[in-house]
Amino acid sequence: MAIKQLIKRTSGWLYLNSSVGRNQLHGAGVILMLHRVLANDRAANLPHRNELCVGPQAFEHLLMWLRKHFDCVPLMELLQPNALRTERPQVALTFDDGWRDNAVHAYPLLQKHQVPASVFLSTDFIGSRQRFWWESVGETLWGSHGDKARMHLIEYLRITGHPLPVLLDDIDVDRRSLALLHYLQGLKSLDPQELERLTDECPPESLPQALDWHQVRAMEASGLVRFGPHGASHAILTGLDDVRLHEEISRSRDALHNGCNRPLPVYCYPNGDNDQRVREQVANHDYPFALGTATGLYRGAGDPLNLPRFGVSQRTARNPELLSLRIFRGARP
Ligand SMILES: [Zn+2]
Numbered sequence: 001m002a003i004k005q006l007i008k009r010t011s012g013w014l015y016l017n018s019s020v021g022r023n024q025l026h027g028a029g030v031i032l033m034l035h036r037v038l039a040n041d042r043a044a045n046l047p048h049r050n051e052l053c054v055g056p057q058a059f060e061h062l063l064m065w066l067r068k069h070f071d072c073v074p075l076m077e078l079l080q081p082n083a084l085r086t087e088r089p090q091v092a093l094t095f096d097d098g099w100r101d102n103a104v105h106a107y108p109l110l111q112k113h114q115v116p117a118s119v120f121l122s123t124d125f126i127g128s129r130q131r132f133w134w135e136s137v138g139e140t141l142w143g144s145h146g147d148k149a150r151m152h153l154i155e156y157l158r159i160t161g162h163p164l165p166v167l168l169d170d171i172d173v174d175r176r177s178l179a180l181l182h183y184l185q186g187l188k189s190l191d192p193q194e195l196e197r198l199t200d201e202c203p204p205e206s207l208p209q210a211l212d213w214h215q216v217r218a219m220e221a222s223g224l225v226r227f228g229p230h231g232a233s234h235a236i237l238t239g240l241d242d243v244r245l246h247e248e249i250s251r252s253r254d255a256l257h258n259g260c261n262r263p264l265p266v267y268c269y270p271n272g273d274n275d276q277r278v279r280e281q282v283a284n285h286d287y288p289f290a291l292g293t294a295t296g297l298y299r300g301a302g303d304p305l306n307l308p309r310f311g312v313s314q315r316t317a318r319n320p321e322l323l324s325l326r327i328f329r330g331a332r333p
Pocket residue numbers: 096097230234270271
């Protein structure tokens with residue numbers, strides 16, 4: 001292990017076990033943000049997946065660590081203004097997008113360790129075969145769907161005048177994955193229609209990527225998982241005009257009301273992007289709370305329509321002391 005990481009892990013451990021750390025966390029809530037839980041940890045370790053994916057072993061390690069140091073509570077309990085704060089800090093888990101693997105890989109571990117979670121659905125994807133461009137383009141270029149599919153997409157990129165991915169033939173797996181990560185980050189600036197066209201050039205997966213409503217209701221019925229909206233189409237809300245913004249928020253709200261018994265009164269902004277206009281619209285659609293992606297502890301103060309969260313990557317799930325160091329830094333006044 002690199003010395004730097006060892007120092008970070010040790011500092012994180014010290015923080016959790018020191019009176020400074022305990023005082024700072026007293027009465028505070030931590031909201032964690034996750035996306036996917038894959039079938040194996042090796043796949044999640046790769047740089048182009050590491051930020052949004054965790055493996056089952058790392059996820060279980062994180063759950064056990066959280067249970068040791070925090071009270072794992074449902075999100076709404078953490079957000080209660082007069083919640084009886086216990087001696088230990090509270091943590092609430094949130095998952096963005098509504099990936100099918102949340103039901104297949106995350107849910108059994110949540111049940112095993114009795115850790116509640118909230119899942120935020122991009123509702124157009126639920127029960128449909130619509131795909132997230134990042135995943136489809138990334139995995140096609142990675143070769144997960146075969147060489148023919150990869151060559152087809154590269155040819156399409158070439159004839160449409162897009163920059164081409166480099167280093168895809170590098171023998172070093174990590175270097176190849178990192179190059180792909182940078183390439184995908186570069187594509188983010190393309191307009192949504194173009195990204196959709198790229199996604200259309202990727203082969204259809206045999207299984208849908210998103211949850212279906214049957215899975216949503218089964219998880220909800222357990223009492224351990226609740227659901228809220230994360231946009232309908234996952235469009236970035238700050239980029240929409242007033243009419244489309246209203247349409248996007250109400251479509252996702254209606255889908256949740258039709259598909260769930262007890263949808264959360266919490267909105268979750270795609271990519272965390274929000275501004276005053278977006279927050280007002282979300283409030284006008286009867287959402288008293290909304291989740292952003294700025295880091296920080298929840299203490300009941302601050303804007304309830306831009307709640308802070310700490311993102312969890314495969315790296316931090318494997319080494320939760322790194323997460324406690326980030327919490328410590330985020331907690332500083
Ligand atoms: Zn998202």
